[in-house]
Amino acid sequence: MRNSKNVSKYLIGKGTFSQLATLLADRQEGYHVYLIDIFFESKNLNLPKRNEDVLFFVDTAHEPTTSYINELRDQIFAKKTNLPTAIIGVGGGVTLDTAKAVSNLLTNGGQAEEYQGWDLVKKAGIYKIGIPTISGTGAEASRTCVMTNYKTGLKLGMNSEFTIYDQLILDHELTQTVPRNQYFYTGMDTYIHSFESLAGRHRHALSDAFSIQSIELSRQIFDSADMMTEENREKMMVASYLGGASLANSFVGVVHPFSAGLSVVLGTHHCIANCITMRAMEEFYPKEYKEFWKMAEKQKVTIPEGICRNLNAEQYQKLYDSTVIHQVPLKNALGENFKEILTLEKVTEVFKKM
Amino acid sequence: MRNSKNVSKYLIGKGTFSQLATLLADRQEGYHVYLIDIFFESKNLNLPKRNEDVLFFVDTAHEPTTSYINELRDQIFAKKTNLPTAIIGVGGGVTLDTAKAVSNLLTNGGQAEEYQGWDLVKKAGIYKIGIPTISGTGAEASRTCVMTNYKTGLKLGMNSEFTIYDQLILDHELTQTVPRNQYFYTGMDTYIHSFESLAGRHRHALSDAFSIQSIELSRQIFDSADMMTEENREKMMVASYLGGASLANSFVGVVHPFSAGLSVVLGTHHCIANCITMRAMEEFYPKEYKEFWKMAEKQKVTIPEGICRNLNAEQYQKLYDSTVIHQVPLKNALGENFKEILTLEKVTEVFKKM
Numbered sequence: 001m002r003n004s005k006n007v008s009k010y011l012i013g014k015g016t017f018s019q020l021a022t023l024l025a026d027r028q029e030g031y032h033v034y035l036i037d038i039f040f041e042s043k044n045l046n047l048p049k050r051n052e053d054v055l056f057f058v059d060t061a062h063e064p065t066t067s068y069i070n071e072l073r074d075q076i077f078a079k080k081t082n083l084p085t086a087i088i089g090v091g092g093g094v095t096l097d098t099a100k101a102v103s104n105l106l107t108n109g110g111q112a113e114e115y116q117g118w119d120l121v122k123k124a125g126i127y128k129i130g131i132p133t134i135s136g137t138g139a140e141a142s143r144t145c146v147m148t149n150y151k152t153g154l155k156l157g158m159n160s161e162f163t164i165y166d167q168l169i170l171d172h173e174l175t176q177t178v179p180r181n182q183y184f185y186t187g188m189d190t191y192i193h194s195f196e197s198l199a200g201r202h203r204h205a206l207s208d209a210f211s212i213q214s215i216e217l218s219r220q221i222f223d224s225a226d227m228m229t230e231e232n233r234e235k236m237m238v239a240s241y242l243g244g245a246s247l248a249n250s251f252v253g254v255v256h257p258f259s260a261g262l263s264v265v266l267g268t269h270h271c272i273a274n275c276i277t278m279r280a281m282e283e284f285y286p287k288e289y290k291e292f293w294k295m296a297e298k299q300k301v302t303i304p305e306g307i308c309r310n311l312n313a314e315q316y317q318k319l320y321d322s323t324v325i326h327q328v329p330l331k332n333a334l335g336e337n338f339k340e341i342l343t344l345e346k347v348t349e350v351f352k353k354m
Numbered sequence: 355m356r357n358s359k360n361v362s363k364y365l366i367g368k369g370t371f372s373q374l375a376t377l378l379a380d381r382q383e384g385y386h387v388y389l390i391d392i393f394f395e396s397k398n399l400n401l402p403k404r405n406e407d408v409l410f411f412v413d414t415a416h417e418p419t420t421s422y423i424n425e426l427r428d429q430i431f432a433k434k435t436n437l438p439t440a441i442i443g444v445g446g447g448v449t450l451d452t453a454k455a456v457s458n459l460l461t462n463g464g465q466a467e468e469y470q471g472w473d474l475v476k477k478a479g480i481y482k483i484g485i486p487t488i489s490g491t492g493a494e495a496s497r498t499c500v501m502t503n504y505k506t507g508l509k510l511g512m513n514s515e516f517t518i519y520d521q522l523i524l525d526h527e528l529t530q531t532v533p534r535n536q537y538f539y540t541g542m543d544t545y546i547h548s549f550e551s552l553a554g555r556h557r558h559a560l561s562d563a564f565s566i567q568s569i570e571l572s573r574q575i576f577d578s579a580d581m582m583t584e585e586n587r588e589k590m591m592v593a594s595y596l597g598g599a600s601l602a603n604s605f606v607g608v609v610h611p612f613s614a615g616l617s618v619v620l621g622t623h624h625c626i627a628n629c630i631t632m633r634a635m636e637e638f639y640p641k642e643y644k645e646f647w648k649m650a651e652k653q654k655v656t657i658p659e660g661i662c663r664n665l666n667a668e669q670y671q672k673l674y675d676s677t678v679i680h681q682v683p684l685k686n687a688l689g690e691n692f693k694e695i696l697t698l699e700k701v702t703e704v705f706k707k708m
Contacts, residue, residue, distance in 0.1 A: 001370055003377070003521075006360035012560050012603075016355055023357070167357075170560075205592045206366050206524075213567040238559045 021048035030085035037091025093137030136186035138244020190243030196253030210246035253333035257326035280353035375402035384439035391445025447491030490540035492598020544597030550607030564600035607687035611680035634707035
C-alpha cells in the first residue's frame, strides 16, 4: 500500500498571487529560479523578482523533454555556482511540470532521464511553489512531471513524493485571459481523468471522493451559460486540484492511452488530444461521451475532427503501438486481456472515428 | 489570506494499520510515545511497541484539559530525559487531539494553556502519526486540538499549522467494534460541521468542495440499510477526513455553539451534544433537520431527549452565556447582530426544545 503525500500548503482565492513575496520572505538568502509560461512574456505579472534571481520563459509549444530539463539545469549552473533557495513555476501543466523536474534534478544530480519511473528520485528537490494560470491538468497536485525522452521514446515522469509541490497559489484571477477553447480543452482533462479513474477496476476511497467532486464541479462549470465567469474559474481551480490529488492514487482508463497515441504520432497536445479522442469514446464511456459533447456544444467550443481518417498503414501501426503500450490504464479499464479487445483493427477503427 | 496546510501523508485502506512499524522504521533511534484510547486497554492492538517506548491509555470519559496535557508531559519527563522521536495517537477525537497537544508542548516548552489560540505555537512538534479508531470529528485532519482550561474556563485548541498530523493511517478495520450509537453520534459530527460551513457567510472554494463531498458520503452511509458495513466504514473514514480538512478554512454555525453550551454546563460529550442540539434546529436548518432525523430513524439510533426541560434560571443563564460566547460561528451563521436573534429568552426556548 502506497503512502500518499499531499501538497504541503496552499493559498486559494482571488488576489492570492500577490502573496508570493510574503511566501518567499524567509528564503531571501540565495537566489530564486522563476519558470514562467511564455504566454506571459509580454505581460506584466508583477513578480517579486530580485536582481540576483534567474528567470526563464518556458516554451509551451512542446511538452517537456528530458533534454530540455537538462538544458535548463545547465543554464542555471552557467550563471550560478550554488543551488537556488526556491523555484517558482507560473503557468500551465507544461510549466508546472518543468519546475518540478528542474527542482528534483538540481538536488539529485545526473540527468533527467535517470529519474523517469516510479520512486527513483532519492532526495527532496529545491523548495518549489506552483502557480497555475490555467486549470485542468492537475499538475499542481500530482506526484509526477511528464517528460519525453526522444532518445528512448519514453514518455514518463519522475513519479515520486518529492515531485509534489511544497506550496501552491490557486488564484483564479490568473485564468481570466485564457483563450476559451484552451480553457475548455484543459479544463476537461480533470473531468476525463476523473471519470476514467471512477470507471476503472482499481479503487481508492479518497481518490474516489476527489474524482466525484471534481466531476461535479466540472458539470457545474461546463453546463452553465458561461464556463469562464469568476465563480466558474474559481471552481475550475478546485476541480483541477482535486483531479490531480485523485490521480496520485488512481489510474486513468481508455481515453488517455489513445490521447497519448495522438501526441506521440501526430504531436497533438495532451488536452486537445483528449477532447479529440472523446469523439470515439461512445462505446467505452457512453454516459460521459454524451455529457462531454453536450458541454462542448453549450460552451460553443471547436474540437478538431477527422485528423486520423486518411493516414497510411504505417501510421496506424504507430498509433496502435503507442496506445497499447499503456498497459496499466488499459488493464484498469478493460482487464488483463485488454489486447483481445484492442486489436490493431479495432484501434485503427477507433482512431478513424476521431 | 491564510496559508492552508494539509496533512503531510496518509495511508488509507483495510489493513494499513499493520504498516505502522514500517512508518517508524527510520525513527528507530530514541523512544516513541503511544497515546491509546482506553477503549483498547483490554484489546490486543498489535502495536510495534518496543521496551524503551512509553505508552499511556487516554481516558476518554472527559475531553482533554490543559492540565491533563501538562501532566502527560510531566509523566514523560519523569521517565525520560530527552525528547521522543515519534508520537502515535490511536483513538477517537479526544485521543487524537491529546497526541497533537502533547507533541506541540514537548518541543515548545511552557504550559499547554499558553498555546490556546491562533498561531501561538512557534516550533514544529514531535513527528506525529494519527490513527483514528472512530470517524467523524475530523481531528485527524484539522489544525487544532480542543482543550479546556478549568482555571480560566477557556475551551480552545492550539490552532496552528504545527498541530496538523505528519502522517495518518486511515484503516476502517479499526472501527469495526465501535458501539452503534457512538458510531452515529461521532459520524454525524462531520455531516453537521459540513452543512454549517456551507450555510455560513464565509466562503472558501476548496473547503466547500470538501464539505459537499463529506455530506454526500454521509448521506450514502446513513441513508443505507446498515451504516456499519465495511464499505460504509471506509466511506466514513473519508468523510471524516474531508470534513476535518474543510474545517481548517471554514467556520461552523448555530449547532456547535449550542452543543458547546451543553458540554460546558451539563458535561455532555461533543458528538452526542450535537445530536441532541439537532432536536431544536428545525428553524435554522430545516432541510438538514429533516434529513438528520430521517437518518437517525433509519439507523435506529437513540438520542437523549428533554435534558434541558426542567433547569433553573441560573442554568439557563449559564447555557446562554456559554452559547453566545461563540461569536465567530454565530456571526458566520446569523450575521453581525446575532444577539438580536439569540436573546436569553430565545436561547432558553431553543434549549427547552431539546
